[in-house]
Amino acid sequence: MALVLKQPSVLPGFGLTLGFALFYFSLIVLIPLSGLVVKTTTLTWEQFWHTVTEPRAIASYQLTFGASFLGALINGFFGSVVAWVLVRYRFPGRSIVDALVDLPFALPTAVAGIALTAIYSSNGWIGRYLEPLGLKVAFTPLGVLVALTFIGLPFVVRTVQPVLQDLDMEVEEAATTLGANRWQTFRAVIVPELWPALLTGMAMAFARSVGEYGSVIFIAGNMPLKSEITPLLIMTKLEQYDYAGATALGVVMLVVSFILALMINLIQWWSGRRHTAR
């Protein structure tokens, strides 16, 4: 214990709490996850490579990552606008809107899935207007994009909001006294502060979208090579008892998740350093 603790502490319970936490976490999370990685080693490299590069898998990557990326971009832009409006302006119903922003986070994914499908299908509230225009949303990749945008909505708003709230008004006032107009002030003073939070939010939205399952499979169409996302492909392989295939793809997704989580941490660390360096 003396090796682990940097400073011996008078507060009790270190051994007990850390020990239990590590034990529980290893049991529930770490060991099962490593099981996945270990299982992959039972595959030969050829098998692994073949599975993760077959056309169906590649198509699913394109759809999953492509739609997630686009969704993150859309959320990046509109999420910032929403955050700005919520922090800077007052309008009736503002606090209700603010609370509802978290809905995609709290709502079960299956509920989101069927709701979005109902709306965008050909006789749905929105679908019925889009279809005559040639825009088919439900059961197409476009539907996947819509679903992933819904899912990622809170992430950018909630990372940008606190930064906006903590912005020092005095800096903006200083810029104004020096003659900057509103747009110049925005670009020179506000945007640099927001960048890290925006990037973090977008990365988080992206990471969440990549792994998303429930809200997508209803609206997606799920046609192999056309509108099939990677998590669904994994699910299908499992149902066919192709454990090896599912495992291989699972490892790919796991690695991507870790890389994204690492990136997010890096962005946060980098932005933290920028601030202290000042």
Add this chain to the structure above:
Amino acid sequence: MSIQVDHVTKRFGNFTVLNDVSLHAKAGELIALLGPSGCGKTTLLRILAGLERPDQGRILLHDIEVTDQRITDRRVGFVFQHYALFRHMTVTENVAFGLSVLPKAQRPSPDKIQKKVDELLSLVQMRAMADRYPNQLSGGQRQRVALARALAVEPKLLLLDEPFGALDAKVRKELRRWLRRLHDELHITSILVTHDQEEALEAADRIVVLNQGHIEQTGTPEEVYENPATPFVYQFLGDVNVFHGRMSQDETVHEEADRPAPAEGDASDEHEVTFVRPHDLELSRSRTTPTQLEATVRFVITAGSRVRLELLSKDSPQIISVELTKDRYRELRLQQGDVVFVHPRQLQVFKMPGPSSM
């Protein structure tokens, strides 16, 4: 309860915070641990409380070794710098806390506890706020509650960690006098950590001056102020003018150019330095002895109880601070630009390491 600190050393990582510190406090004394930030005084206090453990050395409370004793067994009252009041409890509940966590066998009845709390709140003049929450109190009020809370468990030793550090100057002065009166009433051995020399000089029976983990001097406030043992103590307690070379009341030594060159093997890695307090310098308009320093008046500040002058020495770029009584200043009728002659009434010479730099 008497306290004995025996050769205590404490390290945090590579940094030695306390270096072989020893001190002794008699029962009923109020001792101030005085020193700049980072000198180790708070660490020493926390070691006494049991919140830290020394790497080497022993602590004895009333001649019993307690170095390894747990905090909960030590019966020491600790007042934190930022009060550490329990934010979700009322003033009464805060003060009663120590009594309410006693083992059943020792715990007084709720009535007795309430009575004790009332007594203590009256003592610290917080009776009217008994049902308030900490966030409804000012800093000074919170500190008094923290003190009452620490006293509730009838500690044999009271430790105060910069208790008034977070308060305004005026509130600090009031509370420090009030603490002294309280101590005179209760006679609990108390150790007060502070970086404010005025506070230490006013409130303590004895002062322990700490610097970079070791004790520079221990003594009564008079001893420490009038007879500082080291340059650090001199400079830390009050303003000081530092003159290179040895001055005496009758003779002033000029630059090294006038001195014979030191022979080989001399202690030339030491030089002498004279310390004079601003109020110990005498000024006159004309030269009365050959040893006075000639200087020009740069600034005069008359606002305040005394007059402060800043002089520029003629022979060197040194700035000399002088404090005069208003009467003396009026006698001299000094103005900016006037030439004066400076002479020390009282001084102290120290040997400092390193060659003289002039």
Add this chain to the structure above:
Amino acid sequence: MSTEIAARVRNEEWKASLTSESALVRWVLIVAALGYLTLFLFIPLAAVFTEALKNGLESYFASFTDPDALAAIRLTFLAASLAVPLNLVFGIAAAWAIAKFEFVGKQILITLIDIPLAVSPVISGLIYVLLFGAQGWVGPWLAEHDIKIIFALPGIVLATTFVTVPFIARELIPLMQSQGREEEEAALTLGASGWQTFTRVTLPNIKWSLLYGVILCNARAMGEFGAVSVVSGHIRGLTNTLPLHVEILYNEYNAVGAFAVASLLTLLAIVTLIAKTIIERKTASSRTAHDPVWSAQPGSPS
């Protein structure tokens, strides 16, 4: 008095106009924001309820009294009532260790705890199938002893627990870190034992965030779809949770039934959001009150 207030408001508005956009820009932004939110948030929310009530109230309530629906409700509650307490104990233990002590690898632990959030739900289920499924590590041993984990309750509880591990810890850790250790140290100097310190000093300070963490953890546990879908086996009346039941109904073209059940889960989500708002208000007000900058008033008696 009201003219004073009016004057102050005018002053505030004038000051604000120095650093804010023209009215036109403001309105464009508001419209854009609300339009985006309407499209992606309000309409889906409204759709759940309108679709559910399409065939009237009777049909709506009938969806819940169906035996399969009742079984799904029971299973969902059961899984949540096991997953949430386990994660609660974990969350408190981890937050205590992280917030009150300095140790090697602390930052790594904090990062690790977020793992389940980063992992796709399908993977979360997959790993348990690989462990306990028929072809899994422990599979054959389980089959020998006739213990069913996958396609049975234990598997569902495990997957649900995995997915919701971080929630309570993530609520508690930053809060307890910002509260520091001083109050606990003070309690110890006053003679309190470790347990007394925790229950009487720490717990009351974290109670609101703890409550929200439990509510959020519960909502996510009850609503988990992907992970449970993998481990469940979809056996009607036996291993279907509410979200899975929604899927089944929908795939059978029983849209109204599906939305009716979905509306229950949506109400749960809305309750979670309300709880969050209330709790945020409570912790914000206590934070500003304790901030020395806020509570210092010039001229107040010491």
